[in-house]
Amino acid sequence: MALPLTIQQSSPAESATPELIWSKCLRIIEPEISTLSYKTWFQPVVPIKLNGDQLTVQVPSQFFYDWLEEHYATLIGNTVKAVLGDSAKLFYSVASESVVPEPQTETVTPLPEQAQTHLPFAPHVAMRTENLLAVPTNLNPRYTFENFIKGDSNQLARAAAMAVGNNPGGTSFNPLVIYGGTGLGKTHLMHALGNYAISVGKAKRAVYISSEKFTVDFIESVQSDRVSEFSNFYRSMDLLIVDDIQFFAGKEKTQDNFFHTFNALYQHGKQIVLSSDVPPKELKGLDDRLISRFQCGLTADIQPPDLETRIAILQKKSQENGLELSSDVIDFIAANVKNNIRELEGVLISMLARASLESRELTIDLAKDVLRIVVHELRSPISIEQIQTTVAEFFDLPVDQLRAKTRRQEVVIARQTAMFLAKELTNSSLKTIGLHFGGRDHSTVIHACQAVEEHASTNEDFRRQLETLRKRVSLR
Ligand code: ADP
Numbered sequence: 389m390a391l392p393l394t395i396q397q398s399s400p401a402e403s404a405t406p407e408l409i410w411s412k413c414l415r416i417i418e419p420e421i422s423t424l425s426y427k428t429w430f431q432p433v434v435p436i437k438l439n440g441d442q443l444t445v446q447v448p449s450q451f452f453y454d455w456l457e458e459h460y461a462t463l464i465g466n467t468v469k470a471v472l473g474d475s476a477k478l479f480y481s482v483a484s485e486s487v488v489p490e491p492q493t494e495t496v497t498p499l500p501e502q503a504q505t506h507l508p509f510a511p512h513v514a515m516r517t518e519n520l521l522a523v524p525t526n527l528n529p530r531y532t533f534e535n536f537i538k539g540d541s542n543q544l545a546r547a548a549a550m551a552v553g554n555n556p557g558g559t560s561f562n563p564l565v566i567y568g569g570t571g572l573g574k575t576h577l578m579h580a581l582g583n584y585a586i587s588v589g590k591a592k593r594a595v596y597i598s599s600e601k602f603t604v605d606f607i608e609s610v611q612s613d614r615v616s617e618f619s620n621f622y623r624s625m626d627l628l629i630v631d632d633i634q635f636f637a638g639k640e641k642t643q644d645n646f647f648h649t650f651n652a653l654y655q656h657g658k659q660i661v662l663s664s665d666v667p668p669k670e671l672k673g674l675d676d677r678l679i680s681r682f683q684c685g686l687t688a689d690i691q692p693p694d695l696e697t698r699i700a701i702l703q704k705k706s707q708e709n710g711l712e713l714s715s716d717v718i719d720f721i722a723a724n725v726k727n728n729i730r731e732l733e734g735v736l737i738s739m740l741a742r743a744s745l746e747s748r749e750l751t752i753d754l755a756k757d758v759l760r761i762v763v764h765e766l767r768s769p770i771s772i773e774q775i776q777t778t779v780a781e782f783f784d785l786p787v788d789q790l791r792a793k794t795r796r797q798e799v800v801i802a803r804q805t806a807m808f809l810a811k812e813l814t815n816s817s818l819k820t821i822g823l824h825f826g827g828r829d830h831s832t833v834i835h836a837c838q839a840v841e842e843h844a845s846t847n848e849d850f851r852r853q854l855e856t857l858r859k860r861v862s863l864r
Pocket residue numbers: 535536537538542568569570571572573574575576577701729730733
């Protein structure tokens with residue numbers, strides 16, 4: 389990598405800020421890569437800390453970090469050294485990961501050296517997973533009410549969170565319990581509430597914690613004989629936010645400790661905010677006295693977003709990422725990714741990744757390719773029955789013909805095509821596939837696969853049909 393020779397090696401002066409240093413780095417990096425790659429992978433990086441010649445930047449996700457590491461490690465490593473000197477070190481803080489750290493990294497602050505053994509990186513570049521921006525509260529500043537899109541599906545939860553954020557402990561919504569499926573915005577909303585309460589000065593002491601981390605820390609406090617320190621910490625809060633309380637299930641001692649913490653806070657008019665994947669009364673493995681406490685405030689649900697909300701979210705997120713998506717691409721994604729906002733984000737990020745890696749335009753075709761992979765992976769596996777239905781529809785045949793004995797030419801082609809797709813798109817064995825097609829044996833399936841491959845290799849039309857079928861099956 390040829391770096392411009394005119395770059396001055398500024399010694400880390402007292403007045404240097406992380407922003408200043410990072411903007412110098414960006415000036416070196418920008419001309420080296422495409423505009424799209426620059427926008428995608430460098431603009432979202434936030435410089436957060438400078439300690440001598442050690443710079444810490446925050447990236448939005450683990451995926452993002454992996455991508456940077458794989459594609460730009462050398463460029464970034466050299467650039468940071470060019471700006472801060474040869475012994476410079478760069479640390480990464482992963483925003484989303486830091487919120488709910490992996491259990492094995494929970495108890496100790498990972499040292500750069502430790503991290504390196506898991507994540508080989510260029511020399512002088514290492515990684516940290518704790519959120520350096522928000523050490524005392526664990527609140528992630530990226531999650532705000534402003535960037536939380538309002539929709540029918542989240543209206544109650546959002547309104548309740550705003551009311552509580554504006555007056556923690558002072559409403560009848562105590563505790564506030566937000567429940568709903570995964571990837572629907574519970575964690576986002578809780579952070580937004582905490583950030584808001586702090587920013588308007590309504591909570592001096594606030595902390596966000598996942599129930600898993602609470603559990604791990606509690607157990608550790610027992611082992612190190614520091615339970616009262618642990619308890620006092622949480623009982624001194626104005627606002628305690630505990631995410632995913634379903635994971636308290638079966639942890640009786642932790643529940644007991646949490647019960648007393650809950651009571652102490654509640655009695656002093658302090659606010660408790662909880663989230664769960666089901667309504668409190670359906671929580672399994674939790675003590676009844678806890679469940680009844682959870683029900684004495686407000687329980688608000690978040691439902692999967694409707695189409696308008698999905699479109700609004702895609703518009704907002706693509707804007708945030710500097711992505712210009714046409715409305716038909718947005719409509720297409722919104723129509724096909726229905727259940728989960730995290731999945732919507734996944735599609736956007738993958739589109740960015742593909743577009744910048746393969747120099748492709750952000751078209752519907754790219755969206756389809758990405759959906760096939762992203763959604764396919766996230767959805768339940770494709771079944772042989774699904775394939776049969778899709779193929780029969782396509783060839784305009786009754787589906788039972790595929791399982792029947794008939795040897796009519798058009799049925800044979802459809803049947804062989806369905807077998808071929810079953811082999812390609814499911815994990816079923818040849819024997820299982822044969823059984824689904826009227827009890828044929830595995831050699832018939834092998835023969836079918838060979839016939840289809842041969843036909844596709846000589847017949848362009850058939851090859852296209854096969855491609856269409858693959859997509860239809862995957863998008864079903
Ligand atoms: P949950 O905790 O319910 O599993 P998260 O809060 O982690 O879901 O949300 C998943 C992702 O979707 C996050 O990146 C979050 O910012 C985003 N998200 C969820 N709901 C919304 C919304 N209404 N507006 C904007 N982004 C949202």
